[in-house]
Amino acid sequence: MKITDEIEKRRTFAIISHPDAGKTTLTEKLLLFGGAIQTAGAVKSNKIKKTATSDFMEIEKQRGISVATSVMAFQYQGKQINILDTPGHKDFAEDTYRTLTAVDSVILIIDCANGVEEQTKRLMEVCRMRNTPVIIFINKMDREGRDPFDLLDELEDMLDIRVRPLSWPIGIGATFQGVYSIYNKNLNLFAANKTKISEEIVKIADLEDPQLEKIIGEDATAELKEELELVEGVYDDFNSEDYLKGEVAPVFFGSAINNFGVKELLETFLDISPSPIGRESSEGYVEPEDKDFSGFVFKIHANLDPNHRDRIAFLRIVSGKFERNKFYNHVRLDKKLKFPNPTSFMAQDKSVIDEAYPGDVVGLYDTGNFKIGDTLTEGVTFSFKGIPSFSPEIFMELENKDPMKSKQLEKGIQQLTDEGVAQLFIQQPGNRKIVGTVGQLQFEVIKYRLENEYGAKCDFTPRRFYKACWMTTDNRDQLDQFVKAKASYIAKDKDDNYVFLAETKFLLDMAQQDYPDITFHFTSDFKVK
Structure with missing residues (x-):
């Protein structure tokens, strides 16, 4: 066909x-x-x-x-439906x-x-x-x-x-x-x-x-x-x-x-309804009919099957044909990967597939290679645009309640925040972990999953921040001055980018005024070159 x-x-x-x-x-x-x-x-x-x-x-x-x-897939009247x-x-x-x-x-x-x-x-x-x-x-x-x-x-x-x-x-x-x-x-x-x-x-x-x-x-x-x-x-x-x-x-x-x-x-x-459409990329618009395979990761889920501690990246196929055991370019890491057990889904029930086409969502077993927004390609190297992320609205400091399980807590919070439902900021000194989300209930879910999936006990202490702001500038001296002056409110995200945790809107406005060469970003999907 x-x-x-x-x-x-x-x-x-x-x-x-x-x-x-x-x-x-x-x-x-x-x-x-x-x-x-x-x-x-x-x-x-x-x-x-x-x-x-x-x-x-x-x-x-x-x-x-x-x-x-x-993600659920089924057939109806000759159509492949992906919900x-x-x-x-x-x-x-x-x-x-x-x-x-x-x-x-x-x-x-x-x-x-x-x-x-x-x-x-x-x-x-x-x-x-x-x-x-x-x-x-x-x-x-x-x-x-x-x-x-x-x-x-x-x-x-x-x-x-x-x-x-x-x-x-x-x-x-x-x-x-x-x-x-x-x-x-x-x-x-x-x-x-x-x-x-x-x-x-x-x-x-x-x-x-x-x-x-x-x-x-x-x-x-x-x-x-x-x-x-x-x-x-x-x-x-x-x-x-x-x-x-x-x-x-x-x-x-x-x-x-x-x-x-x-x-x-x-x-x-x-x-x-429309059949699968293409997507904008760094190299222009990619059509589904393009012969070379491409796709992007829009979701990562750790422990889909708690018995096997697996981590799955959800990949939306944009163009070409995806084939099992074929090597593809991981654009961000600049390395070749192949996938022996790609899966399709019926909620938590998974079945291994040999091939998939534009519009399909494929689960890829992941050992830590993927982040939200990553692109896989065959042939030309490019990245897909427009994976949104927002400055968190609620901030909490993670407290370890069982020092004997520090490694499990570290691994758990890293994997859960990789899923993209919360963001992790590290403050020094002390390697303090600040978790930011868009809603209170998310902390309850994180705490539940850390305990039940990783065996780590924790509490969350509220931190009063107004916004998390990523910073870019061509004026390195001004950035160094800012980081030194605001040391108590500076953190780094998981990609080692500086983040300003502004306490109030007034203090953010003052920072923008006093440091005009620094651009403060309110979404985390900007690319730091």
Whole structure:
């Protein structure tokens, strides 16, 4: 099969949402339709003992939240579907932002009762930065919620994007009976089923079918026709090119937990969503069809399997064909590496693969060679751009509670911060370790994992810093003066770059004013030559 055929078969996307909007539940149902699993795990239900497939870390199972991006692949209607299920909690936003660099499109879930929430807006801003195509799924229509037209207005106002409904709910809450597909002009009515795919009760080809009134009632039929007429009058016809440019977001309605509207979403998604696209690099734009292999690491996860203490780098393939046991250039290290056991994923279940194509996400066993943003190439050497990282918002000093386990603590904090969900700064004298994150919950996860995966006990002591600022300058003397004058607030990151830990905005402003030749960076993805 030609590489162009393999590329066209693939769909690589992320599912994103505010916490509790139903992201992991929707992921489960898509996996059900793909035949990847037979029974969906209820994330917060004690009655169903099986936990959600995409939540594989022990702390996720205990708390019922996702704290790490999971990768899942399955086949559906001749397509290879790669889903990246991301953490919803804002404390893990950096993992989600980084994951968005590895996908070609996004499904954004909205809770029909809550509408647009704070995290939803932030996620959408990241999508808009790259003009990522977005489909919106308004979930939980089986519960009492907001009027669909009000929700559509709010989406346009608060997310700054035009919307176009491609499905429409029949009722809401107690009166919710199913979803009409505007895109396919048909209606599938299902019996609610939380853990398996229900067989359709009835398939109705169009709104004039006399069966419709018999099944959903005369009033519901009249209301559905009236609302669809209003939709067609208010919204422009759907234009797939506008969607692919990130200018319009198709909207679907449903109830993920009961399987209403999920099939309509999946099948329309496969029809309109983009196949894998290229990426900007230091040597220009790289097309998926380019014959030479290239890819970048967007995530690293230590101890995916705690029994084997493995460390896996998640590689998004951008161009060419990846082959097992073939040597590729590791650009940053300037060395050749080969991978005898590259894997594909079904959450924590892994299988060794011989080859992979643009759009695929491959797991590479890593002995410490990789960092977030690393590029692998075949042939020409270049680096991919745009792996985002942010100045932390919360800073804590790491304290060792068991001196006998100092080596384990050292190894653990290095590996966990390599995953990119927290940043590590070393202060002298004393080799003091300052950990910075974008959210408080991340410290709880780090502490849990250090103890349970590395056998190291620690505590965190708050440090009051406003921002971590990386510094570049052509004036070495001025930098030396600054480092000497601010010694108590200077640290080094893991790459040995100087970082200014500013206590307040005022002190940062003063530093910028007093040392004009130093540039203070608020993201850690700049390159120090």
